[in-house]
Amino acid sequence: SAVISQKPSRDICQRGTSLTIQCQVDSQVTMMFWYRQQPGQSLTLIATANQGSEATYESGFVIDKFPISRPNLTFSTLTVSNMSPEDSSIYLCSVAKGAETYEQYFGPGTRLTVT
């Protein structure tokens, strides 16, 4: 398994501002993922963050809105830019143990509220 921490755990932000969420893993991993989840609902994959290359975004998500950094094998950030109330959600970081199996371990999440 892996121990994953996220900062901040929650935040309340004004529309039009940006928030950067940090994800730290206790071991080196190849693949890191960023998801969005409304409470009690399914997860939506935002992007896959791979060290040494640009993030791969899913349909409906763009780099200008959700820029991602992956400076090394234990850390990644997701920025939610120019926020609107529709961005209010829980943002989850996860890592895959093994490049092929997608067995994922999740961080505790960042609960974002945009007013």
Next chain:
Amino acid sequence: AQSVAQPEDQVNVAEGNPLTVKCTYSVSGNPYLFWYVQYPNRGLQFLLKYITGDNLVKGSYGFEAEFNKSQTSFHLKKPSALVSDSALYFCAVSDYFGSGTKLNVKP
């Protein structure tokens, strides 16, 4: 393209009874199938996976899942449910998640 479906929003069972949470998938190539559990106010936890090998996969907390290639299903099962099993369960194909099924186990 990959997709996964959980046809039941909610499953209710009595404690001690067997439980099944259904999952069907669509994928080109060999499927990587997973079950995750999310307890109230807690993070997602990996339960079990099927990559290859035996169709019956055993995981954490006494759960198991049966891979059925002909029916493209990967149902989660437990012989005897506990009240503490009440949670939100997600089936996943690689990094794509189903809609989730809320399991309620009543005493």
